[in-house]
Amino acid sequence: MKREHHHLYPQTDPSTSASAAAGKSKMWDEDGCGGGGDDELLAVLGYKVRSSDMAEVAQKLEQLEEVMFSAQEDGLSHLASETVHYNPSDLSSWLESMLSEFNPLPPPPGGFGGGPLSVPVAAAPPRPQPVGDPFLPRAESSSITTVDFGADQRMQSSCGRSSQMNEPPPEIGSSGIVFDEESSSDYDLKAIPGKAVFGRAQAQAQAQAQTRTRLASTSSSSTSSSAVTAKRFKSSPSDAAVGAAPESSRPVVLVDSQENGVRLVHALMACADAVQQDNLSIAEALVKQIGFLAISQAGAMRKVATFFAEALARRIYRVYPQNPPLDHSLTDALQMHFYETCPYLKFAHFTANQAILEAFEGKSRVHVIDFSMNQGLQWPALMQALALRPGGPPTFRLTGIGPPAPDNSDRLQEVGWKLAQLAETIHVEFEYRGFVANSLADLDASILELRPSDAEAVAVNSVFELHKLLARPGAIEKVLGVVRQVRPAIVTVVEQEANHNGPVFVDRFNESLHYYSTLFDSLEGCASTQDKAMSEVYLGKQICNVVACEGADRVERHETLAQWRARLGGAGFVPAHLGSNAFKQASMLLALFAGGDGYRVEENGGCLTLGWHTRPLIATSAWRLGGPSAGAAH
Amino acid sequence: MAGSDEVNVNESKSVVPLNTYVLISNFKLAYNLLRRPDGTFNRELDDFLDRKVPANAIPVNGVFSFDHVDRTTGLLNRVYLAAPENEARWGIIDLEKPLSTTEVVPVIIFFHGGSFTHSTASTAIYDTLCRRFVNICKVAVVSVNYRRSPEYRYPCAYDDGWAALKWVKSRPWLQSGKDSKVYVYLAGDSSGGNIVHHVAVQAADAGVEVLGNILLHALFGGQKRTESEMRLDGKYFVRVPDRDWYWRAFLPEGEDRDHPACNPFGPRGRSLEGLKFPKSLVVVAGLDLLQDWQLAYAEGLAKYGHEVKLLHLKEATIGFYFLPNNDHFYRLMEEINEFVHSNC
Numbered sequence: 001m002k003r004e005h006h007h008l009y010p011q012t013d014p015s016t017s018a019s020a021a022a023g024k025s026k027m028w029d030e031d032g033c034g035g036g037g038d039d040e041l042l043a044v045l046g047y048k049v050r051s052s053d054m055a056e057v058a059q060k061l062e063q064l065e066e067v068m069f070s071a072q073e074d075g076l077s078h079l080a081s082e083t084v085h086y087n088p089s090d091l092s093s094w095l096e097s098m099l100s101e102f103n104p105l106p107p108p109p110g111g112f113g114g115g116p117l118s119v120p121v122a123a124a125p126p127r128p129q130p131v132g133d134p135f136l137p138r139a140e141s142s143s144i145t146t147v148d149f150g151a152d153q154r155m156q157s158s159c160g161r162s163s164q165m166n167e168p169p170p171e172i173g174s175s176g177i178v179f180d181e182e183s184s185s186d187y188d189l190k191a192i193p194g195k196a197v198f199g200r201a202q203a204q205a206q207a208q209a210q211t212r213t214r215l216a217s218t219s220s221s222s223t224s225s226s227a228v229t230a231k232r233f234k235s236s237p238s239d240a241a242v243g244a245a246p247e248s249s250r251p252v253v254l255v256d257s258q259e260n261g262v263r264l265v266h267a268l269m270a271c272a273d274a275v276q277q278d279n280l281s282i283a284e285a286l287v288k289q290i291g292f293l294a295i296s297q298a299g300a301m302r303k304v305a306t307f308f309a310e311a312l313a314r315r316i317y318r319v320y321p322q323n324p325p326l327d328h329s330l331t332d333a334l335q336m337h338f339y340e341t342c343p344y345l346k347f348a349h350f351t352a353n354q355a356i357l358e359a360f361e362g363k364s365r366v367h368v369i370d371f372s373m374n375q376g377l378q379w380p381a382l383m384q385a386l387a388l389r390p391g392g393p394p395t396f397r398l399t400g401i402g403p404p405a406p407d408n409s410d411r412l413q414e415v416g417w418k419l420a421q422l423a424e425t426i427h428v429e430f431e432y433r434g435f436v437a438n439s440l441a442d443l444d445a446s447i448l449e450l451r452p453s454d455a456e457a458v459a460v461n462s463v464f465e466l467h468k469l470l471a472r473p474g475a476i477e478k479v480l481g482v483v484r485q486v487r488p489a490i491v492t493v494v495e496q497e498a499n500h501n502g503p504v505f506v507d508r509f510n511e512s513l514h515y516y517s518t519l520f521d522s523l524e525g526c527a528s529t530q531d532k533a534m535s536e537v538y539l540g541k542q543i544c545n546v547v548a549c550e551g552a553d554r555v556e557r558h559e560t561l562a563q564w565r566a567r568l569g570g571a572g573f574v575p576a577h578l579g580s581n582a583f584k585q586a587s588m589l590l591a592l593f594a595g596g597d598g599y600r601v602e603e604n605g606g607c608l609t610l611g612w613h614t615r616p617l618i619a620t621s622a623w624r625l626g627g628p629s630a631g632a633a634h
Numbered sequence: 635m636a637g638s639d640e641v642n643v644n645e646s647k648s649v650v651p652l653n654t655y656v657l658i659s660n661f662k663l664a665y666n667l668l669r670r671p672d673g674t675f676n677r678e679l680d681d682f683l684d685r686k687v688p689a690n691a692i693p694v695n696g697v698f699s700f701d702h703v704d705r706t707t708g709l710l711n712r713v714y715l716a717a718p719e720n721e722a723r724w725g726i727i728d729l730e731k732p733l734s735t736t737e738v739v740p741v742i743i744f745f746h747g748g749s750f751t752h753s754t755a756s757t758a759i760y761d762t763l764c765r766r767f768v769n770i771c772k773v774a775v776v777s778v779n780y781r782r783s784p785e786y787r788y789p790c791a792y793d794d795g796w797a798a799l800k801w802v803k804s805r806p807w808l809q810s811g812k813d814s815k816v817y818v819y820l821a822g823d824s825s826g827g828n829i830v831h832h833v834a835v836q837a838a839d840a841g842v843e844v845l846g847n848i849l850l851h852a853l854f855g856g857q858k859r860t861e862s863e864m865r866l867d868g869k870y871f872v873r874v875p876d877r878d879w880y881w882r883a884f885l886p887e888g889e890d891r892d893h894p895a896c897n898p899f900g901p902r903g904r905s906l907e908g909l910k911f912p913k914s915l916v917v918v919a920g921l922d923l924l925q926d927w928q929l930a931y932a933e934g935l936a937k938y939g940h941e942v943k944l945l946h947l948k949e950a951t952i953g954f955y956f957l958p959n960n961d962h963f964y965r966l967m968e969e970i971n972e973f974v975h976s977n978c
Contacts, residue, residue, distance in 0.1 A: 039653050041957045046685025046758040054652050061659040073671060080667045080676050088683045091660060250725050251688035252700040262729045510725060584678045597708055603682050613710060614688050614701050614756045
C-alpha cells in the first residue's frame with residue numbers, strides 16, 4: 001500500500017512506532033511557521049530545504065540532471081573540479097549556482113544579500129588613487145607605528161625605510177615567519193585559482209534565486225538554531241547532532257584502551273560535582289584518588305587528567321592562577337611550539353587567509369586589522385600570496401592589536417619590523433601600526449585611523465580572541481560594534497568548537513574534559529617530545545583557566561560555531577561562505593603538515609572545521625556586513 | 635536516452651514522497667559529479683558534500699552515541715545506546731556494566747551503504763538511521779566506519795568488518811542476558827549488505843557466533859545482465875553503468891563482476907552447505923534494478939539449507955528507509971524488531 005505524504009500536514013496514521021520512530025523530536029509537529037519552515041525530516045539529515053520550496057528544488061534537480069547529461073564529460077569535469085561549491089546544506093542555492101554555470105544570467109536589478117564569499121556585484125570599481133595623499137606612504141617605503149592604547153597614552157612612531165634602521169638581515173627561519181621557502185611553494189596561496197572567487201555569473205544567479213525565493217538570504221546558517229536566542233527548539237543542519245541544541249551536545253571519541261580510562265573520567269566528573277556542591281572534603285579525597293588513577297593511565301589521558309586535577313585542586317584550595325600571565329616570552333614560546341606541533345593554528349591562519357584573499361580580490365589597497373597579533377605568524381603567508389597576485393600586490397597595511405608587555409618591551413613593534421623586512425624582500429608596500437590594549441573592548445574605531453572604504457578594503461581578523469570578551473559584560477557587543485564601524489569587506493573568526501561557557505560549572509567541566517582529551521589525543525602522534533610537552537603546557541593553561549577561574553579572570557569562554565553564528569548574526573553580520581576550494585586546500589595542507597592521520601576538515605554550513613576524527617575542534621567562519629535591516633530581523 | 639530520462643524522472647517522482655525524491659535525487663546528482671570515467675574518484679568533493687554529524691554522549695530522544703578509534707588501525711566504530719534511565723547519568727559513558735544482566739539486548743553491527751565508495755559512519759543519513767534502530771527495535775548499534783574504494787579495494791571493507799565483529803564480541807559492556815554474552819546481528823544497506831554476507835561467512839568459518847544477518851537491498855551483481863537490471867535501468871534513481879563503475883572501483887583491478895565478492899553464488903562462488911551460517915532477513919526493494927540478484931541470493935541461501943526470510947517490498951525504491959514517511963519504513967522496522975528479538 002502506498003501512501004502519499006506531505007510533511008506540511010501532521011500524520012494521520014502514527015502507529016505506536018511512529019512517535020518512537022522519530023530519531024528526533026517534532027517529526028510530526030507542524031512547525032510554527034506553517035508552510036514556510038524547513039522540512040524537518042531533511043533537516044535532520046543535514047539538508048535545509050523549506051517545505052514551500054520543495055517542488056522548486058525538485059525541478060532544479062531535474063533541470064540540472066538534464067543539463068549535466070547534455071554537457072557530458074567536459075561539462076561534468078568542469079563542474080567537479082573547476083567550480084567552487086558552497087554550503088551544500090542549502091540545496092536550493094547549491095543547485096542554483098550549478099545551474100548558472102550552464103546558464104549565465106543577466107545582472108540582477110539590485111545588489112544581493114549574503115552568500116558565498118564574493119565581491120558584491122553592485123560595488124563600484126575602485127577609484128583611482130589620489131596623488132600626494134598625506135596618508136599614503138610613498139612607493140617602496142614601509143612604515144611602522146606602535147600606539148600604546150593603555151593608561152600611558154604614549155605614542156611612539158618610527159617611520160621610514162627599514163634599511164635606515166640598521167636591522168640585521170631578516171631571520172626568516174625562526175622568528176615570525178612560518179614556512180621556509182621550499183615548503184611555502186608547495187602549499188602557498190598562489191595555488192588559489194582565479195576562479196576560486198564566486199564568479200559574477202554565479203553571483204548574479206544567486207542573487208536572482210534569492211530575491212526570487214525570499215528576502216532574508218543566506219541567513220541559512222545564522223538564523224538557525226541560535227541556542228542563545230531561539231525560544232523554540234529548532235534543529236539546524238549545521239548543528240549536526242540530531243536535534244540537539246549546541247550546549248547539550250557532547251561528541252566523545254575514545255581511543256583504544258581508554259575504556260579503562262573511563263573510570264578516571266568518572267572520578268574527575270564526580271570531583272567536579274563535589275566541588276560544585278561545595279563538598280570540599282569529598283572533592284579533596286577524589287582529587288587524591290584521581291592522582292592514583294592517573295598514574296596507571298598512559299599517554300594523553302594521564303596528562304589531561306593531571307591538568308584537570310590540578311585545576312580542581314586550585315579551586316578547592318582557592319589557589320587561583322595569576323591572570324594575566326606575567327611571562328609573555330614563555331607564552332610566546334609555548335604558542336610557537338603549539339604552532340609547530342599540530343595543525344590547528346596553521347589551519348586557522350590558512351583558512352582565514354583564504355577568505356581574506358578572496359575578499360581582497362581586485363583591491364589595490366588593503367588593510368588587515370588583527371585582533372590576535374601575537375607573533376604575527378599568520379601574515380607572512382598572506383603577504384606572499386598578495387605578492388604573487390597576477391597584476392602585482394596591493395599596498396598592504398597591517399594593524400596589530402595585542403596586550404601590553406609587563407617588561408615594557410615593545411613586542412608589537414618587533415613583530416612589525418620583522419614583517420616589514422619580509423615585505424621588502426617580496427616587494428610589497430607595507431605599513432604597520434601596533435596598538436597595545438588590555439582588552440579589545442578598549443578600542444574605538446577612531447583610534448584605528450581608518451581610511452575611506454572605497455580607498456581601502458579592510459579585513460578584521462580574530463583567531464581565538466573573541467571568546468575572551470565574553471568575560472566582561474558588554475564587551476563583545478562593543479567590539480562587534482567597532483568592527484561594524486570599520487566597514488570591513490570581510491571579518492574572519494576562528495574559535496574553539498566547544499561550549500565552555502555554560503552557566504553550570506559541572507557542565508563546563510565535563511565539556512572541556514572531553515574537548516581537551518580529544519585535543520591531547522591528537523597530539524600523541526607528534527614526533528618531538530619537547531614540542532609535545534610545550535604544547536601540552538600551552539593547553540594546560542587554558543584548562544586551568546576554564547576550570548579554576550571565574551568572573552573576569554575566566555577568559556577562556558569558548559563557545560560553539562552555532563553560538564557565534566547567533567552573536568554575529570545578531571550584530572548585523574551575514575555569513576560569507578567558505579567553499580570547496582578552501583576545503584580542498586585545507587585538506588591538502590593537513591596532508592603536508594599534520595603528524596597524525598586522524599585530522600579531518602569538515603564543511604559546516606559555509607564554515608570549515610578542523611577536528612580529530614569525528615570531533616570538530618576549531619571552526620573558521622567569515623562574515624560581511626549585512627544591510628541595515630540585517631541583525632535584529634533575524 | 636535523454637527522452638527516456640524525462641519519462642523516468644516523472645516515474646520515480648510519483649512513487650516516493652517529494653522530500654524523499656529530493657533527497658535521493660540529490661545524492662544521485664552529486665555522485666554523478668564525483669565518479670570520473672577513468673575510474674578515479676573526487677574524494678575531496680565527496681568529503682565536502684557529505685553531511686556529517688558528530689557523536690553525542692548526551693541523549694537525544696532516548697539515544698546517545700560515542701565513537702571509538704583503534705589507534706593502530708584507525709578503524710572507527712560509532713556506538714549507539716539507549717539513554718540511561720537515571721538522568722543524572724546522562725552524558726557519562728559507562729563502560730563498566732553490561733547492557734543488562736536480565737534481558738537480552740541485541741547488538742546490531744551496522745555497515746552503511748554508499749556502494750563501497752560514499753558515506754561514513756558519521757554521515758547524517760546513517761547516524762539518523764542507527765538512532766532509529768535503537769529507538770524502535772530496542773537494540774544497541776555499532777556502526778562501522780570501514781575503508782572505502784577506490785582508495786581501498788576488496789578485501790579492506792571485509793577486513794574492517796571482521797575486525798569490528800571481533801571488537802564488538804569482546805566488549806563486556808555490550809553483553810546482556812543471563813549468560814552474559816554479546817548477542818550480535820549484522821546489518822547493512824547496499825554495499826553494507828554485501829559486507830554483512832562476507833563477514834558472516836568469515837565468522838561462520840571461524841566459529842564466531844552471529845545470530846542473524848539483515849541485508850537491506852544489498853549490493854550483489856554478476857557479469858550477466860538480469861531482467862530487472864534491463865527493465866529498471868535508469869528508472870528509479872539508479873543506472874546500470876553506475877553500478878558497474880562501483881564494482882570496478884571495489885574489485886581488484888582487472889576482475890569482473892563474477893568475482894565472488896560481487897557474485898557469492900555465481901560461477902566462482904562458494905557453497906555454504908553445512909556451514910553454521912546465521913539466519914537471514916533479506917529485504918528487497920521492488921523498484922531496485924538489482925532485485926534479481928538479491929532474490930537469487932535469498933534462493934541461494936535457502937538452497938544451502940539456511941534460514942531465510944524474504945521481505946519483498948514491491949513498491950519501494952532504494953533508500954526508502956532514510957525517511958520515516960512511508961509504509962515501507964515501518965514495515966521494515968517491524969520485521970527487524972521481530973527478527974532480532976525472536977531468539978530470546
